[in-house]
Amino acid sequence: METLRKIAVPVLAIAAFLAVWETLVRINGWPDYVMASPSDLPAAYARFWELFLIGAWQTLWRTVAGLALAVVFGLLLGMIMGFSRIMRDALYPLLVGFNAIPKATLVPVLALLFIGQHDFNTVMMAFLISFFPIAVSVGIGLSTLEPEYRDILRSLGASRFTIFRKIALPKTLPEFFGALKVSVTLAFIGTNLVEIVSPHGRGLGALFLSGQTNSNYPLMFAVLIALAVLGIALYYAVVALERTFAGWAERQAT
Amino acid sequence: MTGGPVPGPRLAPVDAARRMKNIIEISGVRHAYKTKSGPLPVLDGLDISVPEGEFCAVVGPSGCGKSTLTRLVAGLMKPDAGEVWLDGQKVTSPRKTVGMAFQNPVLLEWRSILDNVILPLEIVAPSMPRRDRIARAEALLEMVGLAGFEAKRPSELSGGMRQRASLCRAIVHKPDVLIMDEPFGALDNFTREDLWQTMRDLRAKEPFTAVLITHDLRESVFLGDQVVVLSGRPARTQHILSVDLPQDRTIDVLYTQKAAAMLHVLRDQIKIAQGRNPEAA
Numbered sequence: 001m002e003t004l005r006k007i008a009v010p011v012l013a014i015a016a017f018l019a020v021w022e023t024l025v026r027i028n029g030w031p032d033y034v035m036a037s038p039s040d041l042p043a044a045y046a047r048f049w050e051l052f053l054i055g056a057w058q059t060l061w062r063t064v065a066g067l068a069l070a071v072v073f074g075l076l077l078g079m080i081m082g083f084s085r086i087m088r089d090a091l092y093p094l095l096v097g098f099n100a101i102p103k104a105t106l107v108p109v110l111a112l113l114f115i116g117q118h119d120f121n122t123v124m125m126a127f128l129i130s131f132f133p134i135a136v137s138v139g140i141g142l143s144t145l146e147p148e149y150r151d152i153l154r155s156l157g158a159s160r161f162t163i164f165r166k167i168a169l170p171k172t173l174p175e176f177f178g179a180l181k182v183s184v185t186l187a188f189i190g191t192n193l194v195e196i197v198s199p200h201g202r203g204l205g206a207l208f209l210s211g212q213t214n215s216n217y218p219l220m221f222a223v224l225i226a227l228a229v230l231g232i233a234l235y236y237a238v239v240a241l242e243r244t245f246a247g248w249a250e251r252q253a254t
Numbered sequence: 255m256t257g258g259p260v261p262g263p264r265l266a267p268v269d270a271a272r273r274m275k276n277i278i279e280i281s282g283v284r285h286a287y288k289t290k291s292g293p294l295p296v297l298d299g300l301d302i303s304v305p306e307g308e309f310c311a312v313v314g315p316s317g318c319g320k321s322t323l324t325r326l327v328a329g330l331m332k333p334d335a336g337e338v339w340l341d342g343q344k345v346t347s348p349r350k351t352v353g354m355a356f357q358n359p360v361l362l363e364w365r366s367i368l369d370n371v372i373l374p375l376e377i378v379a380p381s382m383p384r385r386d387r388i389a390r391a392e393a394l395l396e397m398v399g400l401a402g403f404e405a406k407r408p409s410e411l412s413g414g415m416r417q418r419a420s421l422c423r424a425i426v427h428k429p430d431v432l433i434m435d436e437p438f439g440a441l442d443n444f445t446r447e448d449l450w451q452t453m454r455d456l457r458a459k460e461p462f463t464a465v466l467i468t469h470d471l472r473e474s475v476f477l478g479d480q481v482v483v484l485s486g487r488p489a490r491t492q493h494i495l496s497v498d499l500p501q502d503r504t505i506d507v508l509y510t511q512k513a514a515a516m517l518h519v520l521r522d523q524i525k526i527a528q529g530r531n532p533e534a535a
Contacts, residue, residue, distance in 0.1 A: 148360045152423070155328040155433075156377045157348045166373070170364050248364040248407060 036221040044222035051207055052226055059191055059203040060230055062119060066126020067187045067234075071180070073127070074134025081135065082142025082168075099132045103190060107197045118200040122191055129190035130183035137179035141172035174249035177242040184234050192227065204230075276339075277430060277463040278304040278327065283336030285322060286488075296322050298488035300336065302465075304480075309457065309464045311474035313520065314484030314492075315528045320467040323489075324435045327465060328352050341430050350378045353429035353462070357436040359420035361408035368404035371395060371422045378427040394422040397459060398452050414445035418452060425460055432464045439469060447505055450476050454503060471520045472508055475499070481516075483523040493523045 018038045025037035032040050045052060077095075081088040103125065110121045145168055153163045195205020204223050211219035243250075283300040286293040296319035304310040314320055325331045326338050329348040338345040340352070353374070361370045371391040375382055395401060398418040408416055417437060424432055438446045450473060457464070468474050474481045475497055483493040495516060499507055507513055 146358070146360065148356045148358055149362075151325075151328070151330060151356075152354055152360055152373070153377060155330060155348050155352055155354045156350050156374055156427070158377045162377065166376070167362065170362070173364075246364070 033215065033217045036218040040218035041222045041225060044216070044218045048207070048219065048222075052204075052222075055202070055204040055207045055223075056226060056230060059188075059195065059205065059227070060234075062122045062203065063126050063187045063191045063230075063234070066123045066190060067130055067183060069123065069127040070131035070134055070183055070187065074131040074179075074183075075138055075176075077131070077135040078138025078172075079142060079164075081139035082172075088139065088143065095132060095135065103129045104193055104197060107194055110194070111198045118194075118198075118202060121198070122194040122203070125194045126187040126190035129193075130187040133179040133182045133186070134176065137175040138172055141175040142168055145171060170246075173246040174242075177238065177246050180238050180242075181235060184238055185231055188227065188231050188234070275305060276303045277306045277308075277341050278302065278310070278465065279337075279339040280323075280327070281337050281339075283326065283333045283338065284488075285319070285326070285331075285333045285335075295488035297326075297333065297490075299490035300484070301491045302482055304463055304465065306463055307461060308479040309466065309477055311466045311468055311478030311481045312484060313468055313471060313474050313481060313524065314489060315486045315524065316469075318484050318487045318527070319489040320484065321435055324354070324433045324465070324467055327431065327433050328354055350427065351430040353424035353427065353432045355417075355420050355424040355432070355434045355437045357439040359408070359413075359416040361416055361419060361423075363408055366405050366407060367395065367400065367411065367419050368392070370408065370419060371426050373423060374427045391422065391426055394426060395419070397456060398422055412445075414441055414449060417441065417449060421449075421453070421456065425456070425462060428460070429462060432462045434464065434466045436467055436469065438473065446470070446473070451505070453477055458502075471517050471524070474520065475513055475516050476503060476505070476508055481520060483520060483527060485527045486529055492527055493519075495519060495523075 022038050025035055030037075077091070081091055106128065107121075107125065110124055114121055114124075149167050149171065150163055153167060158166075191203065192205045192208075195203040196209060199206060199209055204227055208220055208223040211217070211223060280300055280302040283297050284295070285297040286295040288294075300323065302310060302312070302323075312320055312323065322331075326333055327340070327345070329338075329345045329352070332346065340349065343349075361367075362373070365373070368388065368391050371394060372387045375387045375390070379387075392401075392404060395404060398421060400415060400418055400422070403411065403415065403419075408419070411419065421437065424434070438449050441449065454477065466474070466477060478497050481495040481497060482491060483495070484490070485492040497516065499512065508517075
């Protein structure tokens with residue numbers, strides 16, 4: 001019953017969303033070049049399924065690669081900022097400033113810096129756009145560790161590394177996963193930004209562009225829905241990881 | 255009136271005989287924190303001696319440097335002047351023979367109660383087989399009335415139960431010295447009295463020398479063999495009260511003439527420490 005509810009509720013919500021969309025298009029009598037309706041999409045998927053599979057794979061692996069880089073770099077940066085006050089003071093303005101730059105403006109910069117390295121550029125952008133939440137939340141998690149937590153091990157002569165491994169790291173995991181959920185969707189935006197703004201014929205972004213050039217509006221909407229599905233899949237992959245490694249932080253519903 | 259000797263403050267250097275006899279020997283300790291508005295002295299002439307197996311309760315006005323005292327004894331910081339000796343050795347850094355408990359039980363949410371209690375053994379005795387660690391932790395949890403809760407998460411336990419688990423963790427590695435910083439301070443009165451009795455029973459079974467920082471005078475008399483009264487900041491040893499009561503105390507002992515007289519002395523001393531005239535109100 002519980003599992004049924006957990007699956008049925010979101011599925012019903014999605015069905016309701018599609019129904020409202022379909023109804024709106026029909027009531028207003030919009031042609032598909034103004035707004036495609038959900039009933040237009042199956043045809044697009046059936047016709048271009050091969051391109052969808054190839055594009056989705058290209059988008060997915062580059063997003064995940066960028067995200068993996070963001071996790072490693074974000075964790076490192078977060079640790080540096082979490083443990084050293086000086087580094088925190090030094091890095092915060094730089095990071096905030098960098099994060100404030102619209103990433104679309106970086107696409108041509110990257111494209112010129114690494115001409116022709118499309119995979120590298122795309123992974124880079126996914127990484128650049130998504131490491132910030134991880135670095136900040138890990139940094140805050142570590143720097144706000146109550147001194148008593150440290151003292152119970154430090155008073156036994158434990159090394160800094162042991163304290164980090166046994167206490168600071170696990171205690172920061174819930175914050176880390178919270179940030180990772182934000183970063184997942186950001187990384188997708190990064191990947192698609194490069195695929196659409198700096199076209200190189202790869203990924204779902206390229207399929208979106210070709211839909212635009214050919215005035216195939218149902219195809220464009222079909223790409224958007226495919227991106228949403230990928231995003232949801234990756235998000236729930238993170239949720240599954242979170243359950244495994246930080247499930248203790250979840251409270252029973254009361 | 256209280257029957258026990260009440261020695262005055264002592265500022266002489268620690269002699270060898272004293273160090274041998276006392277597990278904890280604090281002598282002439284001074285310490286100041288650096289703040290933006292200059293040094294803030296918190297300890298100024300602290301003397302405490304605790305013989306092996308004795309229980310020393312430390313009371314004093316708020317903010318008088320009691321917590322600094324726990325960190326000094328644990329070797330987490332060094333005093334500006336004076337000496338702290340544990341078991342015949344001068345304390346300069348943390349040592350494995352110390353256990354700590356705080357007002358906040360600081361249990362690790364991602365570990366079961368059993369694994370929380372085992373934590374110090376992972377640091378102090380890395381080669382100890384897990385089976386032995388579990389046996390040791392289970393025995394302690396049973397002693398404090400937590401048998402059957404080994405697999406629970408800390409969040410599933412009440413405040414009093416969490417503090418019981420925290421006490422088990424503080425003594426699981428059989429420390430020579432147990433340092434407690436207001437461990438019962440956040441509990442309601444009835445739970446607190448339960449835990450006093452748990453503490454008393456633990457002492458009967460586990461040999462350790464204890465320093466208990468507290469705000470509760472009744473607690474200090476019920477648990478302590480001696481009660482040290484600190485003056486207001488910067489704190490020095492203002493008064494030492496020997497608690498001349500039988501070891502197997504019950505809560506009832508607090509309602510005897512003898513205990514009442516001791517509590518009265520302590521109350522007067524706290525007023526002096528706060529800079530108030532004990533005769534007034």
